[in-house]
Every structure is written in structure tokens, then in C-alpha cells.
Amino acid sequence: MPINPAAPYDDQNVFAKILRGEIPSQEVYQDEFAYAFHDVNPQAPVHILVIPRGSYVSWDDFSAQASAEEIAGFVRAVGHVAREQGLVVRGYRMMANIGRNGGQEVAHLHVHLFGGRPLGPMIGE
Template identity: 65%
Template structure:
């Protein structure tokens, strides 16, 4: 169910639990401020999630409140994960669902990296 990205951060969400080590994940990479792991329900041969470790609900929340170090770290990890997983040569898609109309289901900022096959049109009609 899509969430309201304007609401306060809920530290009981699944990604917060993963960051705290309360739930397992198949880790791809990790930095001081960010974590990348395989999606448990992959929609493409490569489907990796990259999240900031801090309590940010959405891109708006993150861009307004994160430190410069967190923003740089997160952005660089997204690029590194794409490179390290062979996505750059063939092309890939980055997707961040934000809020109700964007279809965001977890109230923690996350970027999906999809690759490994042709991905079709950007939006289904």
C-alpha cells in the first residue's frame, strides 16, 4: 500500500530494521552512510536496492535534511553498485518511488537499480 511521504519517519519500517541488523539482507555493498542489497522480490535479473542509513522517508526529506557527506556517499554508492554489477555497459534503470502517486511502499528512501535485460517503456499505460 502506498505511503504518505510527508509523514514523519517510522523507525519500525523494514529498511530501518535491516539497517539496525534486526532483519537479514543479501548485502551487495555498504559504506558509512549507505547500504545496498538485493531485492527479495526481484523484477529483473539485477534488482538491487540502495538506501541511506539515516532516517529519511523520501527524496525530498533526504535532500532537505541529509548532510553533504550522506548525500555524496549515497549518490556514489548508487553509481558504484551499477558499475560493479555490470549495468553500465548494457544500460540500466534507477527508480525511486516517492509518496502515494509514486507508489512508494516503504517509508524509507530507497533507489531500485534494475538491469540485466531490456526493461521496456518507462511507464505502463
């Protein structure tokens, strides 16, 4: 189902349920601003999702509505996870899909971290 990044936040989305502990996840990192976990359908040897604890639909929603403290905390958490997982040395890809044309599937901001092998061209097809 296409995601409208301007739609109101739905607290029944899968990531909201993961944050509440209603759906299990394989935790990688957490702090007051973010939660990181392994993707259940990895697209690379390392595929981690980092989500903010706040109720944000997309990067657009987050950048417009989050406090400076939330933004800084989330961005630092993404960097921390990449370093902690050893992705920085060999390189990695960071991706946040936004809306229908961007391929967003869950209406909660999430950043994908991919690594562990050469990742090829930026956009296929």
C-alpha cells in the first residue's frame, strides 16, 4: 500500500508496535531517541533499521516537526550504529524511503543501514 508522507501518524504500524514491545525484534542498539534492530528480510549481509522513538511518518515529517534535540539524537544514533557494526571502515549505504515514489512501505520514519559487501549502483532498473 502506498504511503502518504503527509498523512497523520498511525500508531498501529509495525514499527510503533516494535517500539511498544508488541512485536519482537533483534535489537542492535537503543537510547532515548532511537531504536535499531536487524531487518527481518535482509537485503545485504548487514541490514539494520534505525527508527526514532517519536511518532514521525517520514524524513520530511521528522525534519519539519521534531525538536533539535530529537534530530541530533537520532542522527547520532544512526552514526553510532554504523560505527558499532563496523560499517564505516569498508563503507555502507544509508537509505530512508519517503512516500509512494520513494518506495516507503511502513509509515514510521526508518533509516536502512546496508553493508558487508559491495552494494552496486545506487538505483537499479
